[in-house]
Amino acid sequence: MPVRTVSLPQGSTPAHRLHETVLTVTDPNGAPLAGAEVVVSQTAHAFAFGNIGFDFDFVPPTTDGRPDAATEQLADLFADVFNTATLPFYWGRFEARQGSPDTARLQRTARWLRERGVRLKGHPLVWHTVQPDWLLPLPTDEVERLLRERIRREVHDFAGLVDTWDAINEVVIMPVFDNGENGITPLARAKGRIPLVRLAVEEAREANPAATLLLNDFDLSSAYECLIEGVLEAGIRIDAIGLQTHMHQGYWGEDAMLAMVDRFARYGLPLHLTETSLVSGHLMPPEIVDLNDYRVDEWPSTLEGEARQADDLVRHYRSLVSHPAVEAITYWGITDAGAWLDAPIGLVRADGTPKPSYDALRRLVKEEWWLEPSRAATDESGRVAVTAFAGDYRLGVAGESLPFTIGPGDRADRDGQQTLRVTNSRA
Amino acid sequence: MPVRTVSLPQGSTPAHRLHETVLTVTDPNGAPLAGAEVVVSQTAHAFAFGNIGFDFDFVPPTTDGRPDAATEQLADLFADVFNTATLPFYWGRFEARQGSPDTARLQRTARWLRERGVRLKGHPLVWHTVQPDWLLPLPTDEVERLLRERIRREVHDFAGLVDTWDAINEVVIMPVFDNGENGITPLARAKGRIPLVRLAVEEAREANPAATLLLNDFDLSSAYECLIEGVLEAGIRIDAIGLQTHMHQGYWGEDAMLAMVDRFARYGLPLHLTETSLVSGHLMPPEIVDLNDYRVDEWPSTLEGEARQADDLVRHYRSLVSHPAVEAITYWGITDAGAWLDAPIGLVRADGTPKPSYDALRRLVKEEWWLEPSRAATDESGRVAVTAFAGDYRLGVAGESLPFTIGPGDRADRDGQQTLRVTNSRA
Numbered sequence: 052m053p054v055r056t057v058s059l060p061q062g063s064t065p066a067h068r069l070h071e072t073v074l075t076v077t078d079p080n081g082a083p084l085a086g087a088e089v090v091v092s093q094t095a096h097a098f099a100f101g102n103i104g105f106d107f108d109f110v111p112p113t114t115d116g117r118p119d120a121a122t123e124q125l126a127d128l129f130a131d132v133f134n135t136a137t138l139p140f141y142w143g144r145f146e147a148r149q150g151s152p153d154t155a156r157l158q159r160t161a162r163w164l165r166e167r168g169v170r171l172k173g174h175p176l177v178w179h180t181v182q183p184d185w186l187l188p189l190p191t192d193e194v195e196r197l198l199r200e201r202i203r204r205e206v207h208d209f210a211g212l213v214d215t216w217d218a219i220n221e222v223v224i225m226p227v228f229d230n231g232e233n234g235i236t237p238l239a240r241a242k243g244r245i246p247l248v249r250l251a252v253e254e255a256r257e258a259n260p261a262a263t264l265l266l267n268d269f270d271l272s273s274a275y276e277c278l279i280e281g282v283l284e285a286g287i288r289i290d291a292i293g294l295q296t297h298m299h300q301g302y303w304g305e306d307a308m309l310a311m312v313d314r315f316a317r318y319g320l321p322l323h324l325t326e327t328s329l330v331s332g333h334l335m336p337p338e339i340v341d342l343n344d345y346r347v348d349e350w351p352s353t354l355e356g357e358a359r360q361a362d363d364l365v366r367h368y369r370s371l372v373s374h375p376a377v378e379a380i381t382y383w384g385i386t387d388a389g390a391w392l393d394a395p396i397g398l399v400r401a402d403g404t405p406k407p408s409y410d411a412l413r414r415l416v417k418e419e420w421w422l423e424p425s426r427a428a429t430d431e432s433g434r435v436a437v438t439a440f441a442g443d444y445r446l447g448v449a450g451e452s453l454p455f456t457i458g459p460g461d462r463a464d465r466d467g468q469q470t471l472r473v474t475n476s477r478a
Numbered sequence: 479m480p481v482r483t484v485s486l487p488q489g490s491t492p493a494h495r496l497h498e499t500v501l502t503v504t505d506p507n508g509a510p511l512a513g514a515e516v517v518v519s520q521t522a523h524a525f526a527f528g529n530i531g532f533d534f535d536f537v538p539p540t541t542d543g544r545p546d547a548a549t550e551q552l553a554d555l556f557a558d559v560f561n562t563a564t565l566p567f568y569w570g571r572f573e574a575r576q577g578s579p580d581t582a583r584l585q586r587t588a589r590w591l592r593e594r595g596v597r598l599k600g601h602p603l604v605w606h607t608v609q610p611d612w613l614l615p616l617p618t619d620e621v622e623r624l625l626r627e628r629i630r631r632e633v634h635d636f637a638g639l640v641d642t643w644d645a646i647n648e649v650v651i652m653p654v655f656d657n658g659e660n661g662i663t664p665l666a667r668a669k670g671r672i673p674l675v676r677l678a679v680e681e682a683r684e685a686n687p688a689a690t691l692l693l694n695d696f697d698l699s700s701a702y703e704c705l706i707e708g709v710l711e712a713g714i715r716i717d718a719i720g721l722q723t724h725m726h727q728g729y730w731g732e733d734a735m736l737a738m739v740d741r742f743a744r745y746g747l748p749l750h751l752t753e754t755s756l757v758s759g760h761l762m763p764p765e766i767v768d769l770n771d772y773r774v775d776e777w778p779s780t781l782e783g784e785a786r787q788a789d790d791l792v793r794h795y796r797s798l799v800s801h802p803a804v805e806a807i808t809y810w811g812i813t814d815a816g817a818w819l820d821a822p823i824g825l826v827r828a829d830g831t832p833k834p835s836y837d838a839l840r841r842l843v844k845e846e847w848w849l850e851p852s853r854a855a856t857d858e859s860g861r862v863a864v865t866a867f868a869g870d871y872r873l874g875v876a877g878e879s880l881p882f883t884i885g886p887g888d889r890a891d892r893d894g895q896q897t898l899r900v901t902n903s904r905a
Contacts, residue, residue, distance in 0.1 A: 243711070244707050272701060281672065281708020284670070
């Protein structure tokens with residue numbers, strides 16, 4: 052008799068996302084519990100469904116030290132879909148006054164999110180934009196010294212809370228960036244791109260050897276390929292490749308998106324779609340090259356735009372989850388309130404109500420790709436198999452709830468085996 | 479009394495192009511010849527004023543083994559302005575039938591040009607375009623083996639004739655090139671760009687350790703910067719950076735050109751402007767992205783176009799010669815007959831008559847930047863100073879013509895010293 056299986060419906064789910072583990076449920080003495088009624092349920096995705104956590108950073112706590120009700124409500128919406136938050140470490144804001152980093156406040160935010168089961172990512176350790184003014188008059192070698200210190204400090208201070216970092220952001224344009232004086236561009240020009248990547252990665256690695264370190268870029272042309280190839284040839288270990296996909300000018304479509312993903316997948320590294328946005332209002336005109344150049348007085352979310360955003364979002368997530376190299380998708384905005392460029396890219400309106408895109412993404416992440424609590428009985432050897440997304444799970448049996456994990460290392464075609472032991476002797 | 483000086487007028491010539499050498503002229507016994515009448519004249523530029531030598535390769539010799547009169551005439555026009563010819567080594571033409579390389583014929587062309595004082599460059603050893611069809615069915619590792627052999631063979635067979643090579647052409651696009659099946663793109667994709675650069679440079683270097691080896695690209699964006707930085711970080715020694723500037727859509731202007739040159743000058747390597755073209759007819763429409771996509775039945779050279787071409791050419795050469803990092807400018811066509819894309823980019827019309835651009839460039843290269851035969855007398859120590867472009871010179875004295883060189887290593891602010899000894903005892 053085959054092992055009884057609890058499985059996600061395999062219709063539209065890409066096969067490579069489904070991992071199987073075979074659980075053997077035993078009594079406290081290790082004897083298999085045959086024919087036991089169990090309930091298997093999912094508690095978390097391993098895949099990083101991320102969003103920015105900026106809204107929680109920038110909303111000040113109320114006088115009793117807790118966020119206000121609107122913030123709590125937004126956080127509930129956030130945590131019901133997203134398991135990862137990108138926290139802002141822009142140097143110019145984080146340490147606007149030299150020597151006074153915003154560490155304590157952001158640590159509070161980080162802990163508050165972690166308590167809600169949200170994993171954290173820091174963005175970015177090195178970038179040429181949003182730089183402190185006090186860097187400007189300093190000589191390049193002093194900028195380098197301060198930059199190294201700042202990387203070590205943030206990565207050290209947040210180790211255990213934030214273990215994933217955009218180590219360096221937008222290196223392709225960094226040494227030739229000409230849209231605003233800053234202290235980093237001259238450093239990048241003097242050292243070269245690859246030595247600056249090495250600096251960022253080595254300092255961060257030393258401060259937190261367990262950290263996952265990314266390059267991140269909006270330039271998805273051959274320039275980024277050439278940079279990555281140079282970084283890898285130089286023996287610099289990066290852990291994932293970050294790809295920005297701000298789509299204020301419209302969804303690129305599955306074909307273009309997957310062709311791009313394929314180009315970067317050939318380096319054998321996990322791909323993180325680090326910054327995704329889709330507007331629920333009118334589209335930005337196609338002739339705009341630098342998205343920052345488009346400013347409008349009002350950019351309302353519209354009924355039509357919200358329907359399009361929901362459709363595009365579903366297509367985008369489905370296509371990316373279908374690609375085996377993709378391990379993370381971070382959306383760039385939970386609410387329209389204070390959204391980047393004042394664009395209606397949020398999944399929640401400024402008034403706090405969810406848009407259709409929110410509901411659509413929730414259906415994917417928490418319904419279609421999520422194992423609902425499922426009843427089964429163990430076989431005569433006490434076994435039950437579970438086939439579902441990599442993630443955290445619980446098995447309810449004999450009044451107990453036993454945690455287990457389905458790892459991305461497990462494969463549906465190669466049995467993972469785990470034993471779960473009931474502690475209650477009445478079992 | 480200061481040393482008497484023969485000098486190029488210093489008005490419009492960039493100071494860094496003027497090098498000084500102080501010659502001491504002696505009798506056969508080494509005693510200085512005071513007050514001797516001398517004539518100093520230039521015989522060659524060190525700066526590479528290049529053009530393609532394809533026309534001499536593709537015009538078949540006549541039955542007596544010599545080129546026809548029209549070819550001889552074109553070669554005279556060529557050699558009066560240009561001191562360097564780029565010879566075609568496109569694999570698909572050079573070895574259209576496997577095992578039958580066109581070595582002997584191209585060696586004849588090479589010797590014929592060298593006899594006329596023309597230095598030679600080979601283009602290109604590795605490229606994904608103009609590939610032999612017989613590569614297509616072969617597995618990647620076999621393509622690699624054959625490519626290595628072909629590089630060694632050509633560089634070895636032409637050593638001493640051709641000592642400068644575009645070792646690899648257009649690497650930025652190479653692994654993602656999708657405009658024609660070829661054997662090289664899959665190899666570039668499998669190995670990566672930098673390993674393929676290493677392959678090309680190492681094979682060529684081994685076959686001719688004295689060779690000057692270039693990367694060459696039309697992609698002058700940050701992608702090429704990233705590639706170069708990766709190549710240099712990987713410890714691959716290249717000798718010069720090749721920059722293509724085909725301007726069928728119009729001259730880019732001095733500011734844009736020099737800003738581009740500045741970006742690539744920061745790697746401290748000599749810059750070769752390897753492929754320059756300016757049309758003397760209507761301009762190609764600006765919306766064309768790949769120049770190869772624009773095909774017209776007729777693209778005539780016009781009076782107006784020829785005037786514009788001449789003006790643009792002078793601006794282009796002046797601005798590039800003004801930049802200290804530039805060591806070579808190669809124009810991409812001597813005659814309109816058979817010109818790339820059938821565009822009127824030649825400096826000579828299809829009927830063999832020079833365009834205004836030819837005369838204008840000749841005026842720069844052989845008049846304004848050229849030391850005409852100049853009379854002087856040595857001082858009481860037998861000395862005469864020469865300030866001019868780096869190159870080959872002769873000093874006529876006492877019925878003799880003594881060769882000397884002004885090297886780019888000489889500096890006007892730091893005296894180079896040379897002694898020229900007359901052999902004729904009547905001096």
